[in-house]
Amino acid sequence: MKSIKYNTDELEIDLQLRGQITLLQGNTAAGKSYLFNVLKGMDCTDNLYFINYNMATGNENVKAIVDYITNNSDKVILIDQSDDIFELHPELEETIAEDYKNQYIIIGRNPELIINPSCVSELHIENRKATLHYLFPEPLTR
Amino acid sequence: MLNIYSKKYFPMDKEVIVLPWEKYFRKYKITKFFNKSDEEIIKEVENTALLNNETIQGKFSDMPIGIGGLSEGCKTLLCINHAIKSGTTTKYIFNITSCGPNAIEYLAASISKSADIHAYCKHADWGIKNCIMSVNGKLFDNCLDASVYYTDLLEEAE
Numbered sequence: 119m120k121s122i123k124y125n126t127d128e129l130e131i132d133l134q135l136r137g138q139i140t141l142l143q144g145n146t147a148a149g150k151s152y153l154f155n156v157l158k159g160m161d162c163t164d165n166l167y168f169i170n171y172n173m174a175t176g177n178e179n180v181k182a183i184v185d186y187i188t189n190n191s192d193k194v195i196l197i198d199q200s201d202d203i204f205e206l207h208p209e210l211e212e213t214i215a216e217d218y219k220n221q222y223i224i225i226g227r228n229p230e231l232i233i234n235p236s237c238v239s240e241l242h243i244e245n246r247k248a249t250l251h252y253l254f255p256e257p258l259t260r
Numbered sequence: 261m262l263n264i265y266s267k268k269y270f271p272m273d274k275e276v277i278v279l280p281w282e283k284y285f286r287k288y289k290i291t292k293f294f295n296k297s298d299e300e301i302i303k304e305v306e307n308t309a310l311l312n313n314e315t316i317q318g319k320f321s322d323m324p325i326g327i328g329g330l331s332e333g334c335k336t337l338l339c340i341n342h343a344i345k346s347g348t349t350t351k352y353i354f355n356i357t358s359c360g361p362n363a364i365e366y367l368a369a370s371i372s373k374s375a376d377i378h379a380y381c382k383h384a385d386w387g388i389k390n391c392i393m394s395v396n397g398k399l400f401d402n403c404l405d406a407s408v409y410y411t412d413l414l415e416e417a418e
Contacts, residue, residue: 128320128321129320143360143385144360145360145361145362145363146305146306146331146332146333146334146358146359146360146362146363147305147306147307147308147319147330147331147333147334147360147362147363148331148360149319149320150331151331151332152319152320152329171279171282199332199358201357201358201382201383202278202279202357202358205278205382227357227360227382227383227385228357228382228383228384228414243320246320
Protein backbone atom coordinates (compact mmCIF):
# COMPACT_ATOMS: atom_id res chain seq x y z
CA MET A 119 0.00 0.00 0.00
CA LYS A 120 1.07 3.55 -0.68
CA SER A 121 2.32 6.19 1.64
CA ILE A 122 2.28 9.95 1.20
CA LYS A 123 5.41 11.69 2.43
CA TYR A 124 6.17 15.35 1.96
CA ASN A 125 8.09 17.91 3.93
CA THR A 126 6.74 21.44 3.58
CA ASP A 127 7.38 24.67 5.45
CA GLU A 128 4.10 24.12 7.24
CA LEU A 129 3.98 20.37 7.83
CA GLU A 130 5.97 17.18 7.74
CA ILE A 131 3.46 14.78 6.22
CA ASP A 132 3.77 11.02 6.66
CA LEU A 133 0.55 9.22 5.82
CA GLN A 134 0.64 5.43 5.69
CA LEU A 135 -2.43 4.25 3.77
CA ARG A 136 -4.27 1.00 4.33
CA GLY A 137 -6.62 -0.65 1.89
CA GLN A 138 -8.22 0.99 -1.11
CA ILE A 139 -10.16 3.53 0.91
CA THR A 140 -8.80 5.20 4.03
CA LEU A 141 -11.49 7.04 5.96
CA LEU A 142 -10.15 10.08 7.80
CA GLN A 143 -12.49 11.22 10.57
CA GLY A 144 -12.20 12.73 14.05
CA ASN A 145 -12.87 15.83 16.07
CA THR A 146 -13.79 19.15 14.55
CA ALA A 147 -10.65 21.26 14.01
CA ALA A 148 -8.28 18.29 14.10
CA GLY A 149 -6.64 19.65 10.93
CA LYS A 150 -8.18 17.36 8.30
CA SER A 151 -9.08 20.09 5.83
CA TYR A 152 -5.85 21.92 6.69
CA LEU A 153 -3.87 18.83 5.65
CA PHE A 154 -5.97 18.59 2.47
CA ASN A 155 -5.23 22.22 1.61
CA VAL A 156 -1.51 21.96 2.36
CA LEU A 157 -1.22 18.97 0.01
CA LYS A 158 -3.43 20.62 -2.61
CA GLY A 159 -1.25 23.73 -2.54
CA MET A 160 1.93 21.84 -3.37
CA ASP A 161 3.34 21.67 -6.90
CA CYS A 162 4.92 18.25 -6.76
CA THR A 163 1.89 16.06 -6.18
CA ASP A 164 1.29 14.59 -9.65
CA ASN A 165 0.12 11.27 -8.26
CA LEU A 166 -2.48 12.98 -6.06
CA TYR A 167 -5.89 14.25 -7.14
CA PHE A 168 -8.04 16.51 -4.99
CA ILE A 169 -11.80 16.82 -4.75
CA ASN A 170 -13.44 19.37 -2.48
CA TYR A 171 -16.91 20.85 -2.25
CA ASN A 172 -16.18 23.79 -4.57
CA MET A 173 -14.87 21.45 -7.27
CA ALA A 174 -17.88 19.20 -6.96
CA THR A 175 -20.55 21.83 -7.47
CA GLY A 176 -22.32 21.57 -10.80
CA ASN A 177 -23.08 18.45 -12.81
CA GLU A 178 -20.42 19.24 -15.44
CA ASN A 179 -17.72 19.37 -12.80
CA VAL A 180 -18.84 16.07 -11.33
CA LYS A 181 -18.84 14.48 -14.79
CA ALA A 182 -15.24 15.68 -15.24
CA ILE A 183 -14.30 14.14 -11.89
CA VAL A 184 -15.98 10.83 -12.79
CA ASP A 185 -14.15 10.84 -16.14
CA TYR A 186 -10.85 11.49 -14.39
CA ILE A 187 -11.38 8.60 -11.98
CA THR A 188 -12.47 6.26 -14.78
CA ASN A 189 -9.50 7.13 -17.01
CA ASN A 190 -6.73 7.04 -14.42
CA SER A 191 -5.03 4.46 -12.26
CA ASP A 192 -2.52 4.35 -9.42
CA LYS A 193 -3.57 7.78 -8.18
CA VAL A 194 -4.27 8.70 -4.59
CA ILE A 195 -7.51 10.66 -4.61
CA LEU A 196 -8.29 12.88 -1.61
CA ILE A 197 -11.86 13.99 -0.97
CA ASP A 198 -12.67 16.71 1.58
CA GLN A 199 -16.20 17.29 2.94
CA SER A 200 -17.22 13.94 1.49
CA ASP A 201 -20.51 13.78 3.41
CA ASP A 202 -21.75 16.96 1.73
CA ILE A 203 -20.38 16.01 -1.70
CA PHE A 204 -21.88 12.50 -1.69
CA GLU A 205 -25.25 13.81 -0.51
CA LEU A 206 -25.34 16.14 -3.53
CA HIS A 207 -23.77 13.69 -5.99
CA PRO A 208 -24.40 10.03 -5.09
CA GLU A 209 -23.15 9.05 -8.57
CA LEU A 210 -19.65 10.06 -7.49
CA GLU A 211 -19.87 7.76 -4.49
CA GLU A 212 -20.99 4.93 -6.79
CA THR A 213 -18.03 5.55 -9.12
CA ILE A 214 -15.60 5.33 -6.20
CA ALA A 215 -17.23 2.17 -4.86
CA GLU A 216 -16.65 0.50 -8.23
CA ASP A 217 -13.08 1.78 -8.70
CA TYR A 218 -10.29 -0.63 -7.82
CA LYS A 219 -7.55 1.16 -9.80
CA ASN A 220 -6.95 4.10 -7.48
CA GLN A 221 -6.58 4.62 -3.75
CA TYR A 222 -8.66 7.08 -1.75
CA ILE A 223 -8.40 9.19 1.37
CA ILE A 224 -11.93 10.19 2.22
CA ILE A 225 -12.37 12.96 4.79
CA GLY A 226 -15.79 12.52 6.31
CA ARG A 227 -17.79 10.76 8.94
CA ASN A 228 -20.28 8.52 7.27
CA PRO A 229 -19.63 7.69 3.64
CA GLU A 230 -21.95 4.87 2.67
CA LEU A 231 -19.09 3.14 0.89
CA ILE A 232 -18.03 -0.25 2.14
CA ILE A 233 -15.21 0.66 4.47
CA ASN A 234 -13.03 -1.91 6.16
CA PRO A 235 -12.99 -0.93 9.86
CA SER A 236 -9.21 -1.29 9.95
CA CYS A 237 -8.99 1.53 7.38
CA VAL A 238 -10.70 4.10 9.61
CA SER A 239 -8.18 6.63 10.86
CA GLU A 240 -7.81 9.88 12.72
CA LEU A 241 -5.31 12.62 11.95
CA HIS A 242 -2.68 13.53 14.51
CA ILE A 243 -0.67 16.70 14.09
CA GLU A 244 2.04 17.10 16.70
CA ASN A 245 5.09 19.32 16.40
CA ARG A 246 4.02 20.02 12.82
CA LYS A 247 4.20 16.33 11.91
CA ALA A 248 1.00 14.88 10.42
CA THR A 249 0.35 11.14 10.72
CA LEU A 250 -2.64 8.83 10.56
CA HIS A 251 -3.63 6.86 13.65
CA TYR A 252 -5.81 3.87 12.83
CA LEU A 253 -8.60 2.86 15.19
CA PHE A 254 -7.94 -0.86 14.65
CA PRO A 255 -4.48 -2.39 14.37
CA GLU A 256 -4.72 -5.14 11.78
CA PRO A 257 -4.30 -4.07 8.16
CA LEU A 258 -6.96 -5.75 6.03
CA THR A 259 -7.97 -5.03 2.46
CA ARG A 260 -11.38 -3.86 1.24
CA MET B 261 -32.10 21.82 24.06
CA LEU B 262 -30.62 20.12 21.02
CA ASN B 263 -33.23 18.19 19.02
CA ILE B 264 -31.87 15.87 16.34
CA TYR B 265 -34.15 14.28 13.75
CA SER B 266 -33.72 11.50 11.24
CA LYS B 267 -35.11 12.53 7.84
CA LYS B 268 -38.39 10.69 8.29
CA TYR B 269 -39.16 12.82 11.35
CA PHE B 270 -38.25 16.27 9.99
CA PRO B 271 -40.70 18.91 11.27
CA MET B 272 -42.53 20.16 8.17
CA ASP B 273 -42.64 23.81 9.27
CA LYS B 274 -38.87 24.38 9.15
CA GLU B 275 -36.39 25.28 6.43
CA VAL B 276 -33.57 22.76 6.08
CA ILE B 277 -30.12 24.40 6.04
CA VAL B 278 -28.01 21.78 4.27
CA LEU B 279 -24.76 23.75 4.09
CA PRO B 280 -24.92 26.31 6.89
CA TRP B 281 -21.74 28.24 6.10
CA GLU B 282 -22.29 28.29 2.34
CA LYS B 283 -25.92 29.35 2.50
CA TYR B 284 -26.69 30.90 5.87
CA PHE B 285 -23.39 32.68 6.46
CA ARG B 286 -23.32 34.41 3.06
CA LYS B 287 -26.94 35.52 3.39
CA TYR B 288 -26.61 37.05 6.84
CA LYS B 289 -22.90 38.07 6.93
CA ILE B 290 -22.72 36.67 10.42
CA THR B 291 -19.17 37.81 11.20
CA LYS B 292 -20.49 41.37 11.55
CA PHE B 293 -22.48 40.23 14.57
CA PHE B 294 -19.78 38.27 16.40
CA ASN B 295 -19.74 38.72 20.17
CA LYS B 296 -18.30 36.99 23.25
CA SER B 297 -20.30 33.83 22.63
CA ASP B 298 -18.74 33.41 19.16
CA GLU B 299 -15.28 34.00 20.62
CA GLU B 300 -16.02 31.28 23.14
CA ILE B 301 -17.12 28.82 20.44
CA ILE B 302 -13.90 29.41 18.49
CA LYS B 303 -11.83 29.05 21.66
CA GLU B 304 -13.52 25.87 22.88
CA VAL B 305 -14.14 24.02 19.61
CA GLU B 306 -11.39 25.29 17.31
CA ASN B 307 -8.92 25.71 20.16
CA THR B 308 -7.71 29.02 18.80
CA ALA B 309 -8.45 32.75 19.16
CA LEU B 310 -10.63 35.18 17.22
CA LEU B 311 -8.36 38.16 16.46
CA ASN B 312 -11.00 40.34 14.82
CA ASN B 313 -14.31 39.67 13.07
CA GLU B 314 -12.63 38.35 9.93
CA THR B 315 -9.41 36.82 11.29
CA ILE B 316 -8.40 33.99 13.59
CA GLN B 317 -5.04 32.88 14.92
CA GLY B 318 -3.92 29.97 12.72
CA LYS B 319 -3.99 26.80 14.77
CA PHE B 320 -1.18 24.97 12.99
CA SER B 321 0.80 27.74 11.33
CA ASP B 322 1.11 30.43 14.07
CA MET B 323 -0.03 32.96 11.44
CA PRO B 324 -3.30 34.90 11.38
CA ILE B 325 -5.68 33.44 8.81
CA GLY B 326 -9.07 34.43 7.39
CA ILE B 327 -12.24 33.35 9.14
CA GLY B 328 -12.92 30.97 6.24
CA GLY B 329 -10.01 28.88 7.54
CA LEU B 330 -12.11 27.70 10.47
CA SER B 331 -13.18 24.06 10.40
CA GLU B 332 -16.57 23.34 8.84
CA GLY B 333 -17.89 22.08 12.17
CA CYS B 334 -16.97 25.30 13.96
CA LYS B 335 -18.50 27.40 11.17
CA THR B 336 -21.72 25.42 11.51
CA LEU B 337 -21.84 26.24 15.24
CA LEU B 338 -21.26 29.93 14.50
CA CYS B 339 -24.22 29.91 12.10
CA ILE B 340 -26.41 28.26 14.73
CA ASN B 341 -25.23 30.81 17.28
CA HIS B 342 -26.21 33.60 14.91
CA ALA B 343 -29.69 32.10 14.64
CA ILE B 344 -29.90 32.09 18.46
CA LYS B 345 -28.86 35.75 18.61
CA SER B 346 -31.44 36.70 16.02
CA GLY B 347 -34.16 34.55 17.60
CA THR B 348 -34.73 32.45 14.50
CA THR B 349 -33.70 28.95 15.57
CA THR B 350 -37.27 27.64 15.42
CA LYS B 351 -37.35 28.38 11.66
CA TYR B 352 -34.53 26.03 10.72
CA ILE B 353 -33.22 22.49 10.75
CA PHE B 354 -29.43 22.69 10.57
CA ASN B 355 -27.27 20.03 8.98
CA ILE B 356 -24.62 19.30 11.64
CA THR B 357 -22.95 16.44 9.75
CA SER B 358 -19.69 18.39 9.50
CA CYS B 359 -19.53 18.64 13.30
CA GLY B 360 -17.26 16.12 14.99
CA PRO B 361 -17.94 14.70 18.45
CA ASN B 362 -16.31 17.65 20.24
CA ALA B 363 -18.47 20.15 18.33
CA ILE B 364 -21.69 18.20 18.90
CA GLU B 365 -20.93 17.89 22.62
CA TYR B 366 -20.41 21.65 22.80
CA LEU B 367 -23.57 22.28 20.81
CA ALA B 368 -25.63 19.98 23.04
CA ALA B 369 -24.14 20.94 26.40
CA SER B 370 -23.48 24.66 25.97
CA ILE B 371 -24.96 26.41 22.93
CA SER B 372 -28.35 24.69 23.14
CA LYS B 373 -28.83 25.73 26.76
CA SER B 374 -30.18 29.10 25.66
CA ALA B 375 -32.46 27.97 22.81
CA ASP B 376 -34.12 25.02 21.13
CA ILE B 377 -31.92 23.91 18.25
CA HIS B 378 -33.25 21.60 15.54
CA ALA B 379 -30.75 19.58 13.53
CA TYR B 380 -30.05 16.49 11.46
CA CYS B 381 -26.87 14.53 11.13
CA LYS B 382 -25.60 11.82 8.78
CA HIS B 383 -23.38 10.26 11.42
CA ALA B 384 -23.79 9.23 15.05
CA ASP B 385 -20.37 10.19 16.42
CA TRP B 386 -21.71 12.59 19.04
CA GLY B 387 -19.31 12.19 21.96
CA ILE B 388 -20.15 11.10 25.48
CA LYS B 389 -20.96 14.23 27.49
CA ASN B 390 -23.84 14.37 29.98
CA CYS B 391 -26.52 16.77 28.75
CA ILE B 392 -30.21 16.70 27.92
CA MET B 393 -30.99 16.25 24.23
CA SER B 394 -33.64 14.61 22.10
CA VAL B 395 -33.67 12.32 19.07
CA ASN B 396 -36.95 12.31 17.13
CA GLY B 397 -38.61 13.61 20.30
CA LYS B 398 -37.16 10.91 22.59
CA LEU B 399 -35.23 12.41 25.51
CA PHE B 400 -31.72 11.39 26.58
CA ASP B 401 -29.48 12.63 29.39
CA ASN B 402 -26.16 12.08 27.61
CA CYS B 403 -24.71 12.23 24.10
CA LEU B 404 -23.56 8.62 24.08
CA ASP B 405 -26.99 7.04 24.70
CA ALA B 406 -28.52 9.38 22.14
CA SER B 407 -25.93 8.43 19.54
CA VAL B 408 -26.42 4.69 20.15
CA TYR B 409 -30.16 5.15 19.59
CA TYR B 410 -29.47 7.19 16.43
CA THR B 411 -27.04 4.56 15.10
CA ASP B 412 -29.90 2.06 15.08
CA LEU B 413 -32.08 4.56 13.18
CA LEU B 414 -29.35 5.11 10.58
CA GLU B 415 -28.93 1.36 10.10
CA GLU B 416 -32.70 0.92 9.72
CA ALA B 417 -32.73 3.65 7.08
CA GLU B 418 -30.09 1.78 5.03
